[in-house]
Amino acid sequence: MGSGQGAQRATAERIEQVLTGPLAELGLDVEAVEITPAGKRRVLRVALDTDGGPTLDDVAAATKVIDRVLESDGPDGAGDVMGELPYTLEVTSRGVDRPLTLPRHWRRNETRLVKVTLADDSTVTGRIGASDDDGVTVAVDGAERRIPYADVRKALVQIEFNRKTRDEENDEKDAD
Incomplete structure (x- = not known):
């Protein structure tokens, strides 16, 4: 440098x-x-x-x-x-290409699809749920998984072209 x-x-x-x-x-x-x-x-x-x-x-x-x-x-x-x-x-x-590094990033991206690389090099892809100052809940294959931020090496929101908004999902539930 x-x-x-x-x-x-x-x-x-x-x-x-x-x-x-x-x-x-x-x-x-x-x-x-x-x-x-x-x-x-x-x-x-x-x-x-x-x-x-x-x-x-x-x-x-x-x-x-x-x-x-x-x-x-x-x-x-x-x-x-x-x-x-x-x-x-x-x-x-901020842009979706920036990694999620702070609790507010997770909170602001609730319901978005995320790919998380953990400290042990494994990866998890799921939908962001509730988060707090210590970690986040991610819905992976229908199951909730709590991930402490300390275990996250890298996390990126995944781009979804046909993603339904929360309002669209609620409208579908109301129509059933």
Whole structure:
């Protein structure tokens, strides 16, 4: 790793620190901050999440807050953290390709299909059920299995193209 990558990581960490509070006031969590070179510019990508997923209004409000924080020189702002090089700001949602690493990720993905790689290298695929600060219940082949987060090496939501929403499932039950 070159010194440029280390500096970018330190800058990304500092940006995440100064954005966490102001974005939390909007009900948004900072999931990731990435800085990537793009010619003579850089791309600053800030991934956000919230219960129910961020809306376009959330992204617009977050973009204004991020701009204000990054351009301010006061004690609450990042001021010169991005330096003199121009940059492009991208504000995005968390995305399904990011691993589930925190209890809130599990809670926000309840009912979704997940593939879990456990500490012993075995894998479990099932539907996310109730979760708390210590673990999650996953429905595997009709049986409930409690998995402590400490036993999870990696967990990814699986994309389902014909997935029924909770409302559609309830409508079908009511029709029976």
